[in-house]
Amino acid sequence: MSVLYEQSGVILRPGTTTDRYGNKKPDWSPMAVERIPVDQINVQPSGGSSEDTDDKQITVTGWLLISAPGTMPDLRETDRIEVDGLILEVTGKVGRWPVPAGVRHIEAQLKEVA
Numbered sequence: 521m522s523v524l525y526e527q528s529g530v531i532l533r534p535g536t537t538t539d540r541y542g543n544k545k546p547d548w549s550p551m552a553v554e555r556i557p558v559d560q561i562n563v564q565p566s567g568g569s570s571e572d573t574d575d576k577q578i579t580v581t582g583w584l585l586i587s588a589p590g591t592m593p594d595l596r597e598t599d600r601i602e603v604d605g606l607i608l609e610v611t612g613k614v615g616r617w618p619v620p621a622g623v624r625h626i627e628a629q630l631k632e633v634a
Contacts (some may be wrong), residue, residue, distance in 0.1 A: 525588035528559035529603035531595055546598065558595070560588035563603045566629070583608050583630040592616065595628055608632050 535552030536544045547553075567582030585601065585608075587593050595614050600607055608630035615627040 525560045525562050525586075525591075527561050527563055527603060528557065529561060529563070529601050531556040531558050531593065532600040532602060532607070533596070534598065556594065558587075558593045558601070560591050561593065561603070562586045562588075563601075563608070563630070578633065581632045583632060585626075585628045585630055587625045587627075589625050592626055595626060601630065606632055 533554040533556060534546035534548050535554070537547040537552070538544055563583055563585045565581065566584035569579055569581040571577070571579050585595070585603075595601065595610065597610050597613050600609050602608075609632075611629045611631050617624045617627065
């Protein structure tokens with residue numbers, strides 16, 4: 521394995537709950553969240569940061585997750601991932617890069633809101 525993919529983390533997958541109108545929505549309460557270990561990933565800053573200072577100081581930082589060649593973590597656009605003490609949200613669809621023998625790796629845009 522390349523030294524580029526030595527990070528590991530935990531995929532955080534929300535449970536579901538129903539609101540008073542009967543709509544299903546994500547449940548991020550600690551007891552409802554499924555924790556799925558993942559390794560052989562690389563998470564690095566991507567896309568810079570932006571600040572919103574209108575109501576309070578908020579910094580949004582973009583990140584990029586790439587899995588090692590030959591791996592396909594079950595990461596979904598509704599998930600979050602915890603890596604190196606950061607909790608990052610998946611933004612948009614997870615890119616799955618196919619090759620004739622199957623999926624070669626995944627890529628996902630993430631964001632950290634602090």
